[in-house]
Amino acid sequence: MIELTGVKKAFGKQEVLKDVSIKVNDGEVVVILGPSGSGKTTFLRCINFLERAEQGKMVFGDKILDLKHVKKRDILYVRRHSAFVFQNYGLFAHKTALQNVMEGLTQVQKMNKAEARKIAEDALSWVGLLDKKDFYPAQLSGGQQQRVGIARAVALKPDVILFDEPTSALDPELVGETLEVIKKVAKMGITMVVVTHEMSFAEDVADRVIFMDGGVVVEEGKPGEIFYKPKEERTRQFLSRIIPQDAYVI
């Protein structure tokens, strides 16, 4: 279980997160929605300390951490029990697809090479890219790179995978294949926190949807509730702009 409470963060004078709290249960898929600038990506990055919150507490498994005064050891602990899928893939440019997946297994989990290779190959074949295992990121399409990124995350067997707008940088025709793979991850029962703009995907896989705006959680609930019976005016406004059929109705 992951629970964050009272997370605050500012970039200079710009307050990006004003007291955000969320709880993610084991095996749950939580989708965070919100307009750009709502702080959702920053919040996600605060979970594994790619961004440092100025205030807030996090319960991560059986650890209770103060987000501001966290020890190096605890940061490593969280990072070693979580994985992150980046908007811009974040593959190691000098390593092949296979080496990208193996890196964490051999260097962090201290597996021997043969064992790591086996797991990495399985992970790549699971995302349908075994034939591309010796390709460098620059030789792969965006969708393929992102699938390698997902394979790298899954192979580590983390307690939670954090997805930061995983399809936002992709060509429209490559979004589908990537979402299919993320759905497969969701079906495995791994805990996931996903920041995305893909509404139909959110509706399909999310156990819970959180709508953020202006650095606060505006509303949260089951996808059906949020999408079709939003309680807050701000949520309704946002959805009406994003979901196309509503736009035609108005």
Added chain:
Amino acid sequence: MSFNVQSFIEALRSAFKYAPVTLELTVITFLVSLVLGTVIATVRHYRIPVISQILGVFVTVYMGLPMMVALILYNLLFMTFYNDFATALNISTPISEINPIYIGFFALILGQSCSLSEAVRGAFRGIEKIQYEAGYSIGLSKIKTLYRIIFPQMVPILLPGMQNSLIGLLKASNLVSAIAVTEIMTGALLPSLLYYSYLESYVAAALVYWIIGIGIEVLAHFAEKRSGQYLRRINSD
């Protein structure tokens, strides 16, 4: 005065005999400076308090010091203070038995470390932030991210500049002749002390420098081709 082939060959032979001194000065200085320069650049890149500011000022100031001035300055300091230093530390080696090449190394390494540190700092800027974040996100420590992910990606960025500095260093290494170290150029000039065959000697010295210089370029070209493999988009299939 005509070109005397016999003197030329003799000068060439003498120059080659001292080529190892030049190579030693060039290669050892380069390797040590690369390590020191990388350390300086890394400290400055991560803005480690106090040390990074001190190094920043030092590099800026030191880069303005011509190599020749540095060499002669260190040599004078050494000659002035060695005896006091030796008595204080109970060193019995007389000053005449200490090879001046060490002073050459000292001056070359300091200067070269400063300029290489700037090159490495430039290479740091060529690496995207997401490469660090990806390393951290899979659980690598800061140091491991640095040497597993960042440094290898800096190599292809650094290589063209490295080739440049290595050749610059090869040429700068002959300045140490100013403090009585015999290397390629002074070696080539030895026969002319007897025969006044200066033209032959300088041509011989130039020829040996060229050969080494071309060798460096060939090696660098080969290294560049190999290390940048992953940057190429087109694959064999």
